Amino acid sequence: MTTIKEIAQESGYSSATVSRLLNNDPNLSITADTKNKILEIANKLGYWKDHQEKKIRPTIALLYRVNHEEQLQDEYFTSLKQALISTVEAESLQMKTFYDADDLIKHASLFQGFIGVGAAPIENETLKKLHEVLPNGVFVDTNPAPELFDSIRPNLTLTVKNAIDLFLDKGYQRIGFIGGVGPKHDHIQEVDVRATAFAEYIKVRGKSDELMFVNGPFSVANGYKLGKEVLAKCKNKLPDAFLIASDTLAVGVLQAFNENNVNVPKDTAILSINNSNVVKYVSPPLSSYNIDQQEMIDMALNMLTNLIIQPNRAHIDVNMNTNLVVRKSFVPKK
Template sequence: MVTIKEIAQRSGYSPATVSRLLNNDQTLSVTQTTRNKILKVANQLGYWQDRKKPAIAPSIALLFRMNNQEQLQDSYFSSLKDALLETIEDAGMRVEVFQYAEELIDNAEDFQGFLCVGDDQVELSIFKRLHRLLPAGVFVDTDPLPHLFDSVQPNLTMTVRDALEQFADAGYQRIAFIGGVGPRIGKHPRRRDSREAAFKIVAEEMGFRQADVFSDGAFSVLNGSQLGEKAAKKYGDQLPEGFLIASDTMSVGVLQAFNDAGVIVPRDTSIISINNSDISEYVSPPLSTYNINQQVISRMALNILKDAIANPKRPHVHAMVDTNLIVRESFKLK
């Protein structure tokens, strides 16, 4: 069994300080760095394995790797950030937000773990450095580095499968997908987005007569408009019966392009979108879209992170959260 003396020797603090901290002495006054160092050593040595864990809330970082322009392009991530911060606050935990991994690396000793949102242009060497200093980390909504960190994601593969089943049940045989590109890992090419990959596989499995893909650029209103315009020009008055669009943000742009081309939804074609963002019920027509429960994702991410902090030698965990379809005017169930 790990002793107070062992933790004191490894961390460089007195046994009295270590004992008072690990027993959650509210009168103890130490710096955040001291607190985190002692707790890290205790977790690394497995101090809690044979003991009841006290209510010592870890200090964590939120690595939100998106700038203001990207947040304006896709409100989904802005609301995800709010959900995470609310969940952390409700848990009574200290959190600090960083935009750059290098900045978190410089301040790693102040934290016991981190949550990360946004993974475009991930530099593997930088995150390997972060892993050495702060191995307890959870990527939220994405999973670019499964060999280094845990993750929690919406189950987009099942979302796409369900959407195609909805189209099939409605008797549609000609469908199309509009989406963006996946993240870049270091200098490697951008990965194909999981929604696009699932669309191609499932559409072939289900035997749709036509299942075209329009996929390029960012998940933004502007890119949605450009891809919507491209689709409208390609098909003319022979539009597919339904479009699956990767995000509500892109769907707004597609609706704008369709409106400019004289395409009326759902008279001429139907749309199913993904995210159920705030704007989805206010566009014309209101979007049928899959709801991603960000509160559930946030709670799972925080619980997984706390477990990773307390059990640093356990295998990595990767969790999926199912979505549900909110039916509105752009596509109606039959």
């Protein structure tokens, strides 16, 4: 069994300092470099294998990446950020926020790990540099580098399948999908997982994927544009129901439908994803799949702590299920 004394001897710090750190003494004041070195030696000597009941309180960074181009989409990530800040404060952890990955790379030695929040593009080379200097990282809701870092994300594939099943269970035969394009990564345009899941599963259920409208960003303005496109193409024969990939798009679609006297859910039903605050106040209020942000944050912090004390373990990508919050735009069978 690895002892405090052995860690102290190899790290060059006193047994008292090592003991206070590993026992989470809130009054201990040491530099990040000292903390990093002691934790590195503790990991190397296998201290945590014999003390699995102990938790550490690492000093962490938040890498917060948003575009500031779409208020409702930013609201989602702002809410994630606030949930993280509140949890960190409640657990007496130390955290500093960075808005640029290069800036975090410069200050990496001050931290034991980081949490990534936001969907703004980040280059592969930057991610590799970040991994070299701060390999312990967990991304929340996105996963730009699954080979380098851990992540926790909502299970959007299962969400899409559930929505299709609910529509078909209600008797709707013509089901449409409205979505945006996926993120760009290293200048490569990715396909959004919700659109892919819809195209595949609607065929599995024996229906056509011809009623898909996928283009542009996840914004209210683009949702309005896509809503107009739907009306122009379908005219007086709208699909029985639509799954819309995000609340931001759904708000814009509703604006277009309301301007053209389309009655939701009488003329067409709508299900959306994210359950942001605004969906309670649009007309009609949207039934939307809720993403439990607090649970994602809690899991991300647990994953990061585990990664810090087991830095050589395989990286993991965890999917968390969503739950439907029913409002007037669609009411499934009871």
